[in-house]
Amino acid sequence: MVHQVPEDSESSRQRKQRLVYKIVTGAQTYFAENALLEDRNQFLTEINKESKPRQSTKSASLGKVREMSYKDLEKARARRAANEAAKEARKVAKEFERVATAGEEKYDKKGKTSTGADASDLEAINIEISEALSEENEPTPKL
Known part of the structure; x- marks a missing residue:
């Protein structure tokens, strides 16, 4: 897109600068969102790792629900x-x-001995x- 704009006049130069600015801000936004998503995934993975031992532990029921010494x-x-x-x-x-x-x-069904x-x-x-x-x-x- 940027290469298609001719640099003949001042207006085309300004237009080219606006396009470059849009591309740069878009790239910055993309990288920021990507970093946030990566951090979120890492956080969720850590939480999942913490919960697995609790889920794999067998709960032992010792009897009826009552107060016990x-x-x-x-x-x-x-x-x-x-x-x-x-x-x-x-x-x-x-x-x-x-x-x-x-x-x-x-x-067997026919009564043969064994x-x-x-x-x-x-x-x-x-x-x-x-x-x-x-x-x-x-x-x-x-x-």
């Missing part, structure tokens, strides 16, 4: 830990049962699970 909280935490351990033990037992029966024959998992292994796992649950549910001696 410290001892009650400890009991609730122990009960929750026992339940989670039992759940994990059941998961392991299920995986063990799946692995134990993986390579062996099974009954051999399953060793019953003594499964009973041993069930005994371990019940012992773990009974140990964790026993009251702890008070000091």
